Amino acid sequence: MIPRSRNPFAPARLARNVRHGRFERSLSLLTAAGSVITAAEIYLEHDRASFGNRVMWWPVVLGPVGAAAGVAGFLSERMARTALPIASAAIAANGLQGTYLHVRGIAEKPGGWSLARYNIETGPPLFAPLLVTMVGGMGLLAALLRRER
């Protein structure tokens, strides 16, 4: 018998909530954290590449947006159903756009795909933008979940 607790984030309750698909709030918060962390890393990586294309700012700007939406989703159920999926969809889409741009960047390095290994290793990181899409995916998923009890 699991002892009852009022705190939805007490370990036992949390585990039960998760098992019943009730973890909207925690996943919102995770989305918020994920957004901030990826945005910080992207800022450093894109700064290293001089923000040579100014769209490289987008994922950096979307970081705080995702964070705000995630926290809002944590605090308010309504937000979890509105702001969070909108922001998350934007983040996920931005990740896909980034993947396209990184692929194009690799292709446009001298030698292009004929030097695939060298150009993938030294070009814009091929898979990194998909991690952004994953963060957006987490937010979308959160919006579909049931809220903790």
Added chain:
Amino acid sequence: MAREGGSGGPPGTTPGRRPSRFPGYDVLAQAGAWDATTAAVVFARTARQPELRFFTLAEEAVATLLFDHLLAQWDDPKVPVLEMIDARLAERQTDGWRFEDMPEDDTAWRLSLRGLDDDAREWYDAPFAELSPERRAALIEAVRARGSDRWRGLTAGHVWGLWTRYTATAFYSHPWAWNEIGYGGPAYPRGYMRLGLGLREPWEVPDTEPEEAPPEDDGSDDKRDDDLPARPGAPRTGLAGLVRSATDTLRQTTSPLGRVRDRNASAWLLPRGDARFDRRLVEGMRRFDDRDEVDLVVVGCGAGGATLAQRMSRYGWSVVCLEAGPFWDPDSDWVSDEAASHHLYWNDPRVIAGEDPVPLGANNSGRGVGGSTVHFAGYVPRFHPSDFRTYTEDGVGADWPLDYADLRASYERIEQELPVAGQYWPWGDPHPYPHAPHPVGGNGEVFLRGAAALGLEARVGPVAITNGRFGNRPHCVYRGFCLQGCKVNAKASTLITHVPDALAHGAEIRAQCMVTGVELDERGRLATGVRYVRDGRERFQRARTVAVAGYSIETPRLLLNSTSRRFPDGLCNDHDLVGRYVMVQGAPQTSGRFTQEVRSYKAPPPEVTSEEFYETRSDRPYRRGFSVQNVSPLPIVWAEHVTAQGHWGEDLRRYMRDYVHWATLGALCELLPQPGNRVTLAEEKDRYGLPVARFSYSQCENDRQVIRAAEAVMEDILRAAGASEVMTINRYAHLVGGCRMARDAAHGVVDADLRTFAVPNLLLTDGSVLPTQGSANPALTIMALVDRAAGRLAAGARAGLRTPSGDRR
């Protein structure tokens, strides 16, 4: 006789099949990653060599053995040095310049080979070819040991330079020699990815004898008693400084690129993908007729000329730019190879003289659209505010007719257009750069490490190399061939930073046109156009305004060659100032040996700079100062370092095998402007029938002191970084001055707007106008001056004048 080099030989062939310190390393196995043009020139060296055309039988007998001795090449397979040098001389691929006390290279070769044979007969009563190896070596060494004395009617030191320059260039351009020294060879389109001390590409082979100590030195590198000058005022940091540098940098990276593009769209007019220049821009270029009176004709399409052409065509002027050299196509004309980049340099004849003659060509003058920026290193620091008033502040040099503040906005504009990558710059007027600092290679790492150990500030940058995308220009691939022309479009040259936009705005860049004279109206008051030679025929382009931008040797030469009744001693030469105050920077280079592999050929040669010693300091006996940067010699230039220490034969080979362990720093010493350092006309004529330039240069005592101090600092940095041995050679870098700007006609040829005092519609828009040179590389300042002058010229035109606006200043 033609010698066969085989088709590259078996994998990993070394000259003489010596056991390699890099076992199994085969540079030719990487040829799949090279571009076709480069692969062709490299494989031509291992293919069958053409028959001899230059050397006579007698000369061949001496030359063969001389080369074998100089390079210690005794066993087969041999690098076909004799054939390679013969081909160079037969095709007159010489450097163009010669010492005043030496004949041209081909004659010097004949005389010196005969001299060696004469020595043999005189000393040992036998021809050189029949002597024992020991005796031959003794005769060769005797020439070397004579230094600046005369020998057989020539200066021995210059003969030695000729011999070692040609032989080392041939030998170390050969892939077998690269196998022996572990050098990576061509690197385009694939560049390098593992930069830094001790790092290797997956295909590079480690040195099996990293500890090998080179032979004892002959004592040429004696310790200096000079200690490191006390540390000057450290660049301002502190919290406020940090915040300022962060916000300034952020402002750069967030400002919309559209603003740069609206001013200069060159980077967006280049093709995406693997071509480097859009030929349609050239084919669709507007073309003027010689009889059209264009608004502006520009002579020379280098740093200054191309910038002016771009700016004025943007302002709506009709512009023709006449360029002596070719319109480059980086894909087919440039190679990823040291020896085969000779065509980028100004190789027409020139005479050098004075107590400290300055070699020209490769080291300081380019030819073709882009000018010297095609093969410049790409360091683009600003001048310091103090540079503009050295006479007032330090009692040396000259004051400029403008201040740093007058140029600041121009500096910023050009920095964004190149664009420049680097850390926040703490020296001079502190400022950020639009692109982030590049990662450094082994050489840069050594510099940073040594500087840190000494408590000296050194920073990464500032280089005109993209670190990230810029328009359609890709990121640098760290291939290290910046001085051979960047085939990637990562390093700025005006060919890609200003020419495309000029063409898109209706300018005509007319290549292969050598300007031979500036013409004036009958009364000698205004310029009416320029005479030029194209396809062997003289032509005349009419123009309302003329700008000359041929750099510090050719601009004075053109003015001196443009005589008229009004200007019998050369155009604008009323005060005997044309051609005077030409400056070069003292550029000693110090190399240090490290047990770890440095592999300095990876990463761009320009990486790290320190301007700690830039200004005059009260604790030093000399005025003004120097900066320290790293330079990364490729094998042929590195061989020059080694031979300059007097090493040859087996000794040379031993040092060269150690190549991957050496890191090199270079200083830029501010040498003072002197009236006697000047360009005049020689008796000799070039292929256009014009008298060639004679450039005489001598240092003053202050110059020598600054150079010595810089050498001491570089040796300290390298030793602090852990170098076990250091060696220094003396060189020069850059040219500026020759038609300096000043406040009035008695002190200079042009005013602050680059307009000549003597002819109101004639401008000089290149490096020749600099009154002093600072310790900074000059290209950025040249371009900034032209940016400013262009704005003034356009503003004046709107006011109905055809000369710059406002009062002279």
